[in-house]
Amino acid sequence: MNNNSHPIGVFDSGVGGLTVAKELRKLLNQEKIIYFGDTARVPYGNKSRETIIKFALESVLFLLKQNVKLVLIACNTSSSIALPVIRQYFRIPIIGVVNPAVRESVYATRNRRIGVIGTRATISSKIYEQEIRRLDSTIKVFAQSCPLFVPLVEEGWWDGEVVEGIVRSYLLPLKENKIDTLILACTHYPLLKKVIGKVMGENVVLIDSAREAAIEVKKILGEENLLCLEKRRGEKLVCFVTDKSESFKKIGEKFLGDKIKEIYEIKE
């Protein structure tokens, strides 16, 4: 059976993964994308390990029913906590956003001091430290959870004095630790890149996990002979959500940088 023309499945706790879908579309314009956003239960970031794993399993099963050829877990929380457990269950490749960003950060750092920012669950999992040290045990990792960044981004507050104050409160300890590379380990954070860059200074390299994950997907599809061979362009993106609200479309289109034409609600 030839799966090349099957869609890529992207799963996130909510709307954030559309920043990853945006990067996928840039690199893999001929691929159809099925996006699943668990908007009825978003956010995952403060929830427990067991719950996050259960939700990830349900989401992957949903995407499998849509005949996807690969699943990209766009949610950092879920990639950190659920992916190591559930990866082994399925035959198709399941890719997270952690390892691509880790590899890029290890490549980028000069002084061997890397910062990681993410949700509380992502940071508590210590997966970034663990994966970075596996590649280079001499690197020092400084991690900081920033639970207000997701609501800030979803509220559309992406710059300005108040936002800078919040960003500074969280990032000051990382700055004092003289990191030269910072992993934005949450799909929402690229929207705060400007302010984060300003606060950290221009000598700190910001690693955008969305972009790195898209590069990884292209690589894996190539290796597994799963790239779409038809000469399609601008293939469609179909979104499924567990709660259909006005804000998904509104914020989602900002994240995707394009109109979202098809959004369907599914019941848990």
Next chain:
Amino acid sequence: MNNNSHPIGVFDSGVGGLTVAKELRKLLNQEKIIYFGDTARVPYGNKSRETIIKFALESVLFLLKQNVKLVLIACNTSSSIALPVIRQYFRIPIIGVVNPAVRESVYATRNRRIGVIGTRATISSKIYEQEIRRLDSTIKVFAQSCPLFVPLVEEGWWDGEVVEGIVRSYLLPLKENKIDTLILACTHYPLLKKVIGKVMGENVVLIDSAREAAIEVKKILGEENLLCLEKRRGEKLVCFVTDKSESFKKIGEKFLGDKIKEIYEIKE
């Protein structure tokens, strides 16, 4: 059948309703309380009407299985959207946090200009305007959603310069509209009372919906002959949550102002 010794059920989307449980315990120290927090799906504030109603129904059914004699919907979002629909389905009294606060605000205002702040879903429902005008159609209501307040409170940021900046951004329009009474239409907001008071000035009366709801529960239990008649004191509070995380206990105890001894996780 005599139900007087049965517990009171309190339901909230998460941990916030424990501010209401705190007020209940002050007024009704002899009553046992069963608290249900839907922490796996929190927050409700940005979700759709249909989803909020579905979640409320599931929660009330859970509390009925615990033999509660009354349900207090401590969540403003759910009180605004689900209560008018689901109230009619059940035989026991179901009370929300909207009407008690509305009555108190109408009583408190002198210049007939009332402000309401809450989550996006609460404010979009327009229930506060509607209920205030039903009591006095000459009153002008100014409503403002403040989606960042809940994450701020849950992050433990209750005062300081950054918090003041955020509070000022949201409340300035209400101040310019010269309201003299402000309803804090979300369980989390009482924790920001100090900063909100500072920003609004001392001439604006803040209405705390948690306190008003507890007074209403006492009144209804009295009218329905459901008050506990045993001379118990310091009766217990039992919490059920859909996701058991460390933060529920940690933040919950701050909200309740007391230790939480029993927390059980239930599966949806």
